[in-house]
Amino acid sequence: MAVHSKREIVAGLDDERFRTSFLPHPLPKYSFPRAETDPAAAYQQVHDELLLDGNSRQNLATFCQTWVEPEIRKLMDECIDKNMIDKDEYPQTAEIESRCVRMLADLWHAPDAGNTQGCSTTGSSEAAMLGGLAMKTRWRTKRQAARKGRPNLICGPVQICWHKFARYFDVELRQVPCERGRLHLTADEVIRRCDENTMGVVATLGVTHTLQYEPVEEIALALDDLEEERGLDIPLHVDAASGGFIAPFIHPSVEWDFRLPRVKSINASGHKFGLAPLGCGWAIWREAGDLPQGLIFRVKYLGGDMPTFALNFSRPGGQVIAQYYNFVRLGREGYTRITRECADVGAWLAEQVKKMGMFELVYDGRGGIPGCTWTLKKGGNYPFTLYDLADRLRVKGWQVPAYPMPANRSDLIVQRVVARLGVSRDLAGLLLEDLERAIQHFRRHPSSKSFTARSAGGYHHN
Numbered sequence: 355m356a357v358h359s360k361r362e363i364v365a366g367l368d369d370e371r372f373r374t375s376f377l378p379h380p381l382p383k384y385s386f387p388r389a390e391t392d393p394a395a396a397y398q399q400v401h402d403e404l405l406l407d408g409n410s411r412q413n414l415a416t417f418c419q420t421w422v423e424p425e426i427r428k429l430m431d432e433c434i435d436k437n438m439i440d441k442d443e444y445p446q447t448a449e450i451e452s453r454c455v456r457m458l459a460d461l462w463h464a465p466d467a468g469n470t471q472g473c474s475t476t477g478s479s480e481a482a483m484l485g486g487l488a489m490k491t492r493w494r495t496k497r498q499a500a501r502k503g504r505p506n507l508i509c510g511p512v513q514i515c516w517h518k519f520a521r522y523f524d525v526e527l528r529q530v531p532c533e534r535g536r537l538h539l540t541a542d543e544v545i546r547r548c549d550e551n552t553m554g555v556v557a558t559l560g561v562t563h564t565l566q567y568e569p570v571e572e573i574a575l576a577l578d579d580l581e582e583e584r585g586l587d588i589p590l591h592v593d594a595a596s597g598g599f600i601a602p603f604i605h606p607s608v609e610w611d612f613r614l615p616r617v618k619s620i621n622a623s624g625h626k627f628g629l630a631p632l633g634c635g636w637a638i639w640r641e642a643g644d645l646p647q648g649l650i651f652r653v654k655y656l657g658g659d660m661p662t663f664a665l666n667f668s669r670p671g672g673q674v675i676a677q678y679y680n681f682v683r684l685g686r687e688g689y690t691r692i693t694r695e696c697a698d699v700g701a702w703l704a705e706q707v708k709k710m711g712m713f714e715l716v717y718d719g720r721g722g723i724p725g726c727t728w729t730l731k732k733g734g735n736y737p738f739t740l741y742d743l744a745d746r747l748r749v750k751g752w753q754v755p756a757y758p759m760p761a762n763r764s765d766l767i768v769q770r771v772v773a774r775l776g777v778s779r780d781l782a783g784l785l786l787e788d789l790e791r792a793i794q795h796f797r798r799h800p801s802s803k804s805f806t807a808r809s810a811g812g813y814h815h816n
């Protein structure tokens with residue numbers, strides 16, 4: 355077919371989008387427009403601006419879902435008018451949310467999955483706030499008699515949402531710093547920081563910076579011992595934003611969930627490995643009694659009594675419907691197949707990156723979130739930094755972030771790929787080719803930044 359067939363050009367000229375007088379002018383940016391605009395023209399203009407956003411499928415930085423089945427688009431469209439909070443008007447959407455809560459409680463081994471408490475949220479951040487608030491409320495009730503002290507929360511290199519929680523809700527965050535080869539929480543480091551004002555401990559199943567799981571079971575057992583020895587009963591919350599939809603399927607022997615009595619609440623992002631479209635998170639409590647009743651507001655509907663616990667009021671319902679669709683559509687088998695395939699791509703990519711010779715793997719793609727994390731081998735003489743490589747890959751549309759680890763290892767710069775559904779072995783191969791090309795480029799044109807970065811980093815597994 356000719357690139358510009360005559361018929362196409364003529365058709366284009368007949369099209370409103372190309373005839374409108376609107377096109378020669380820039381879109382309004384600083385003041386509210388006075389006049390109306392034709393919908394087709396407005397659409398085209400807004401649509402075109404989005405070209406600059408880049409391609410989400412090549413965004414290997416995000417943990418969030420960027421590929422969905424056409425059936426999900428259809429359900430999202432059908433639900434665009436549904437408000438999650440209107441349990442009264444959309445009782446079936448509310449029912450579907452409750453089903454998802456029970457199914458997740460079952461997946462995560464709650465002792466009485468059919469009767470526990472939980473809710474959907476806009477993501478893990480909101481779910482983390484709710485989990486944190488529940489811990490804080492329980493702590494306050496317990497410490498009422500003492501009437502002193504400020505609550506503290508112990509964690510490792512957590513996602514930003516826990517820093518937000520601590521600041522917004524006035525909690526002291528006792529973040530265990532990274533040291534040498536230890537890039538996450540350990541039981542010893544947790545126990546050393548516990549006191550009577552510790553409202554809880556957060557362990558992360560799938561640390562954002564490295565993709566590795568923190569040792570939830572080890573921490574839970576150490577907290578059990580602590581209670582026996584010193585009488586401190588400290589709940590454990592698991593931030594399983596990614597891992598909550600990974601471990602149950604491909605790491606079934608890792609005990610991180612309600613199989614451990616110490617784990618009182620879990621959050622996960624439906625829109626990450628839960629494969630729902632953006633805007634879906636979950637918070638689930640071990641038993642109904644683990645969520646303080648004072649935090650729950652009751653919405654009476656259809657003679658029933660619907661508990662709600664959320665930060666926002668109105669919220670789209672489609673994401674929850676799409677999540678339920680996924681559960682029905684995929685089941686354990688489907689999630690296991692997809693997650694295994696993602697993990698295989700991650701591990702393969704890690705091997706290839708290692709073979710290139712100049713990189714040290716921080717995470718080899720096995721035992722945690724599908725993907726891999728690497729750093730530059732110490733002592734080498736490289737004509738680039740990882741930041742340069744990240745920049746160079748952007749030229750081909752890839753987003754492969756380079757960033758420092760948190761304190762006290764901010765000298766360690768790492769680079770990370772998350773292998774999501776849609777990051778096929780083929781795409782991963784194309785990325786590797788571009789990585790090789792980027793390195794060749796810097797061999798010919800050394801980056802000036804690389805000369806000041808020589809003394810940086812270094813990582814050795816403990």
Ligand SMILES: *Cc1c(COP(=O)(O)O)cnc(C)c1O
Pocket residue numbers: 417476477478479480482513515558559560561562593594595596623635
């Ligand atoms: C992504 C993530 C969050 C935040 O989740 P959102 O769904 O983006 O709000 C919190 N914790 C961890 C470990 C994460 O990976």
